[in-house]
Amino acid sequence: MTYLNSNQLKQYNEEGYVAPLDILTKEEALDARNEIELIEKEMPNEIDKSGRYNAHLISPKLDAIVHNSKILDAVESIIGKNILVCSTTLFIKNPKQEGFVSYHQDAKYIGLEPHNWVTAWVAVTDANINNGCMNMWVGSHKDELKHHSENFDEGNLLTRGQTVENVPNDQIKPIELNAGQMSLHHPKTVHGSGLNKSNDRRIGFVIQSYIGTNVKQVIGKNGVQLARGEDKFNFHQHINRPSSFMNKDDNQQRIIENQNLREIFYSGSNKKGKF
Numbered sequence: 001m002t003y004l005n006s007n008q009l010k011q012y013n014e015e016g017y018v019a020p021l022d023i024l025t026k027e028e029a030l031d032a033r034n035e036i037e038l039i040e041k042e043m044p045n046e047i048d049k050s051g052r053y054n055a056h057l058i059s060p061k062l063d064a065i066v067h068n069s070k071i072l073d074a075v076e077s078i079i080g081k082n083i084l085v086c087s088t089t090l091f092i093k094n095p096k097q098e099g100f101v102s103y104h105q106d107a108k109y110i111g112l113e114p115h116n117w118v119t120a121w122v123a124v125t126d127a128n129i130n131n132g133c134m135n136m137w138v139g140s141h142k143d144e145l146k147h148h149s150e151n152f153d154e155g156n157l158l159t160r161g162q163t164v165e166n167v168p169n170d171q172i173k174p175i176e177l178n179a180g181q182m183s184l185h186h187p188k189t190v191h192g193s194g195l196n197k198s199n200d201r202r203i204g205f206v207i208q209s210y211i212g213t214n215v216k217q218v219i220g221k222n223g224v225q226l227a228r229g230e231d232k233f234n235f236h237q238h239i240n241r242p243s244s245f246m247n248k249d250d251n252q253q254r255i256i257e258n259q260n261l262r263e264i265f266y267s268g269s270n271k272k273g274k275f
Contacts, residue, residue, distance in 0.1 A: 004077035012042055012078060016141035017191075019175050019183030023070050023122060029179040033124050033203060035245075036090065042246060052090045052199055055205075057239075057254040058246050062088065063069040066207055067241075068170065069224040072121040072228050075182060075210045077253045079116050082213040082229030085220055085235065086112070087261055091136065091157060093132050093196035098155035100194050102163040106208065107187035108148050109162060111219025111264050116212035119244075123177035124203035131198040134183065137190035139205045145188060152271060160269055164190050191217050220264040223257050 004018065006077070012018040024032070039047055039059060047055050056062040065071070066085050075083055093099045106119055127133040130233045140146075148162040167190060175183050185191060211224070213231045223239035231238070239257065242250045 002073040004074050004191050009077060015136070015138045015173075016189035017136050017175065017183055017185035018058065018074075020177050020181040021070075021074055021183070022180065023068060023182045024065070024180035026179055029124055032061045032065060032205065033061050036092075036124065036203065036205075039246060046251075047090060051258065052092070053258045054088055054254045055090055055141065056085075056088045057242055057257065058251050060242055060245055062205060062241050063123055065205060066225075067227055071122075071207075072210075074182075075118055075120065076228065078118050078184065078185075079212045080229075083227040084211050084213055084224040084231065085227045086117070086209050086211050086224055087257065088207045089208050091193075091206060093157075095131075095196055095201060095204040096200050097196060098164060099155050099157050099196065100152065100155055101134075101136065101192045102151070103135075103167045103190050103192035104148060104158060104164055104183075105145060105188050105190055108145055109160070109212055109267075110187075110209070110264060111208065112187070112211055112215050112216055113218050114215060116215050117160065117187055117209045118184050119187070119209045120182055120184055120207040121175075121177075122182045122205045122207070123179050125201060127175070127177045127180050127202055127204060129174050129176065129194075131200070131202040132194045132196040133171050133202075134191050134193045134204075136185065138171050138173050139189040140171075141186040141188040141253070143158075143188070144263065146190065160266065167192075176190060214239070217264075219267045221260055221266045222264065223260070
């Protein structure tokens with residue numbers, strides 16, 4: 001069992017995140033990277049830009065991460081024993097690429113209520129200051145949801161370039177992770193990340209999010225998988241895990257889920273970006 005200990009729970013409750021958590025071996029992380037890059041090779045542009053969502057539906061390696069017992073133990077410590085997987089995103093920053101993530105709160109635009117859910121950020125490669133690791137505004141989850149401007153900045157990896165302005169630098173902490181480690185953060189924690197200045201890719205696999213079965217999708221619709229426990233509420237459509245690597249039927253389901261997710265992300269906006 002790898003449930004969070006009292007110090008880790010204290011960190012999450014007081015700071016809005018907990019990290020680092022050891023999940024995968026370096027070999028398992030490398031296996032995941034290799035499968036991601038095989039999909040890129042076999043299906044060019046399929047998991048780029050707006051296709052970067054829900055790769056776990058066509059990748060057995062990523063599916064295994066989503067349902068990893070170590071992750072689920074940690075998640076259960078926060079949201080309880082009945083857990084659904086809502087969606088996933090690949091955040092890939094290529095070397096020297098002008099890619100960043102503006103400061104934002106996940107709860108502002110995902111449309112999941114109540115906030116009995118958590119985002120898991122799994123480092124497929126090392127994530128550090130030099131290659132653009134996540135930065136957390138410590139304790140920001142204790143406040144109400146903040147105003148987000150929609151900037152659609154060139155290089156911003158967020159859908160609408162949604163941005164929290166005037167983030168205090170003295171309250172920001174970089175979350176450096178080794179390949180195979182993970183962070184968990186609260187839906188209202190303000191976070192972002194900078195440029196990749198290294199000579200290698202920085203790959204983050206984000207389960208966004210693990211939700212309690214009592215959580216509703218109040219904007220649009222989103223398919224889920226039961227990760228642990230039981231779903232007595234049945235607020236969501238349940239979808240299958242992948243049957244094999246890059247299965248055509250599984251990919252068709254992924255395309256449908258991605259379309260639904262884009263409708264959620266762009267709800268209320270009169271403009272759509274490339275993600």
